[in-house]
Amino acid sequence: xxxxxxxxxxxxxxxxxxxxxxxxxxxxxxxxxxxxxxxxxxxxxxxxxxxxxxxxxxxxxxxxxxxxxxxxxxxxxxxxxxxxxxxxxxxxxxxxxxxxxxxxxxxxxxxxxxxxxxxxxxxxxxxxxxxxxxxxxxxxxxxxxxxxxxxxxxxxxxxxxxxxxxxxxxxxx
Amino acid sequence: xxxxxxxxxxxxxxxxxxxxxxxxxxxxxxxxxxxxxxxxxxxxxxxxxxxxxxxxxxxxxxxxxxxxxxxxxxxxxxxxxxxxxxxxxxxxxxxxxxxxxxxxxxxxxxxxxxxxxxxxxxxxxxxxxxxxxxxxxxxxxxxxxxxxxxxxxxxxxxxxxxxxxxxxxxxxx
Numbered sequence: 001x002x003x004x005x006x007x008x009x010x011x012x013x014x015x016x017x018x019x020x021x022x023x024x025x026x027x028x029x030x031x032x033x034x035x036x037x038x039x040x041x042x043x044x045x046x047x048x049x050x051x052x053x054x055x056x057x058x059x060x061x062x063x064x065x066x067x068x069x070x071x072x073x074x075x076x077x078x079x080x081x082x083x084x085x086x087x088x089x090x091x092x093x094x095x096x097x098x099x100x101x102x103x104x105x106x107x108x109x110x111x112x113x114x115x116x117x118x119x120x121x122x123x124x125x126x127x128x129x130x131x132x133x134x135x136x137x138x139x140x141x142x143x144x145x146x147x148x149x150x151x152x153x154x155x156x157x158x159x160x161x162x163x164x165x166x167x168x169x170x171x172x173x
Numbered sequence: 174x175x176x177x178x179x180x181x182x183x184x185x186x187x188x189x190x191x192x193x194x195x196x197x198x199x200x201x202x203x204x205x206x207x208x209x210x211x212x213x214x215x216x217x218x219x220x221x222x223x224x225x226x227x228x229x230x231x232x233x234x235x236x237x238x239x240x241x242x243x244x245x246x247x248x249x250x251x252x253x254x255x256x257x258x259x260x261x262x263x264x265x266x267x268x269x270x271x272x273x274x275x276x277x278x279x280x281x282x283x284x285x286x287x288x289x290x291x292x293x294x295x296x297x298x299x300x301x302x303x304x305x306x307x308x309x310x311x312x313x314x315x316x317x318x319x320x321x322x323x324x325x326x327x328x329x330x331x332x333x334x335x336x337x338x339x340x341x342x343x344x345x346x
Contacts, residue, residue, distance in 0.1 A: 045222075045346075052225045052237050054268075054284040064225050064237065064345065093345060095227075101341055104333050111227040113345040160277050168274055172237065172266060172286040173218075 032131050036151045037123050037138025041068070044089040044119070048072045051172040054095055062095040062113045065169045081134070081165040086124035088167065092117045117141070122158075122167065133159060133166050205304050209324045210296050210311025214241070217262040217292070221245045224345035227268055235268040235286045238342045254307070254338040259297035261340065265290045290314070295331075295340065306332060306339050 047066035055061045067075060070085040094114030101110035121138035123129070129136040137154035139146035158166040220239035228234045240248060243258040267287025274283035294311035296302070302309040310327035312319035331339040 047221075048219055049222055049237050049239060049264075051286055052235055052266075054227060054235070055278075056282040056284070057280065059282070062225055062227070064222050066222060091222075091345070093225075104330065104341065105228075107230065109229040109232070111229070112343070113224055116346055157277065168277065170285070172264070173289055 034132045034152065034155060035129065035136065036145065036148075036154075037121050037136040038145050040119065040138070040140055040143065041087050041089070041121060041123065044068075044087070044121070045091075047089060049172070050075060050088065051169050053090070053169065060095050061117060062093045062111070064091045064113075065089070066091065075171040082124045082167065084124050084126055084134075086122075088122045088169070090120040090169075092119065118146075133162075135166055207305045207325065207328060208302065208309065209318065209321075209327075210294050210309040211318050213292065213311070213313055213316065214260050214262070214294060214296065217241075217260070217294070218264075220262060222345070223248060223261065224342050226263070226342065233268050234290060235266045235284070237264045237286075238262070239264065248344040255297045255340065257298050257300075257307075259295075261295045261342070263293040263342075265292065291319075306335075308339055 044066060047068050050065040050067045050071065053061075053063040053065060055063075066089045068085075068087040070083060071088050073079075074082050074086055093116050095111055096114035097108060098110040098112040101112065102108045118139055118141045120140075121136075123136040123138065124134055125136060126134035132155040135155070135158065137151060137158070139150060139154070145151075155166075158168070161168050217239060220241050223238040223240045223244070226234075226236040226238060228236075239262045241258075241260040243256060244261050246252075247255045247259055266289050268284055269287035270281060271283040271285040274285065275281045291312055291314045293313075294309075296309040296311065297307055298309060299307035305328040308328070308331065310324060310331070312323060312327070318324075328339075331341070334341050
């Protein structure tokens with residue numbers, strides 16, 4: 001019995017792996033669990049600038065949005081959907097008042113990045129991430145990936161931006 | 174008389190050129206007029222990220238601060254003063270509310286770069302810019318350099334940051 005159970009689990013696992021890696025259509029994977037980016041893409045801090053961003057409220061975030069070469073090329077050419085291989089990185093920091101800058105200006109007006117809070121990634125792989133619009137989402141705090149509850153919020157939100165292939169950030173010239 | 178006047182102007186011009194290009198000490202150039210960066214350094218939009226910045230008030234600016242390879246290396250190694258060849262670029266945009274992002278968030282919290290306002294540069298050349306702490310300052314709006322009155326405000330302000338070689342922006346990790 002133990003052997004049969006093990007075999008069933010092994011087959012189920014194998015089927016799962018095949019379902020994720022085979023060139024399946026998006027429809028075929030509907031209902032399949034989302035998979036996320038679990039490893040920080042190497043070299044992202046050297047990538048080129050896409051834009052900057054600030055969120056008020058609870059987030060209180062200051063962001064630099066960078067892209068790998070595939071991303072930058074697609075952005076500059078206005079190519080949609082983004083091709084496989086595109087990676088977009090959002091480097092988030094706190095949004096803090098700069099006392100040293102304010103002294104120079106003679107008034108309180110200057111904001112700079114505080115401590116890093118998290119880094120988020122969108123990785124385009126239309127097959128691997130077929131259940132989430134072709135995008136793999138990643139969130140890393142102190143180098144560790146976000147938990148599943150957090151990660152399951154990425155796609156439903158980004159899926160509101162279908163007209164621009166789920167990407168909110170526009171290119172700053 | 175005309176010839177003598179022309180000769181005097183020619184000599185004065187030559188002396189001026191020599192004074193600017195000879196390896197003169199900073200003290201020797203004190204009182205000499207400042208010279209500015211009058212040409213946009215090529216390729217700056219492809220440079221790596223140093224940090225981001227926001228100024229409230231009249232400026233209402235959103236900035237991405239980028240550096241050429243010499244600048245990035247110096248920043249990452251904490252090298253002061255910055256070596257000759259360092260170029261720092263501040264790409265300024267308006268700081269505007271993003272209606273399309275706010276719709277997704279369901280509340281007004283998102284700010285993005287508006288139209289570009291100006292690009293500013295600091296170019297380190299300890300000989301060429303010896304009268305302004307070794308830095309050449311540049312300001313370009315729609316590709317055109319700022320007038321002399323504006324440009325004369327750069328050095329006195331940045332000179333308040335002597336402890337960090339006149340550079341205000343810190344590196345965002």
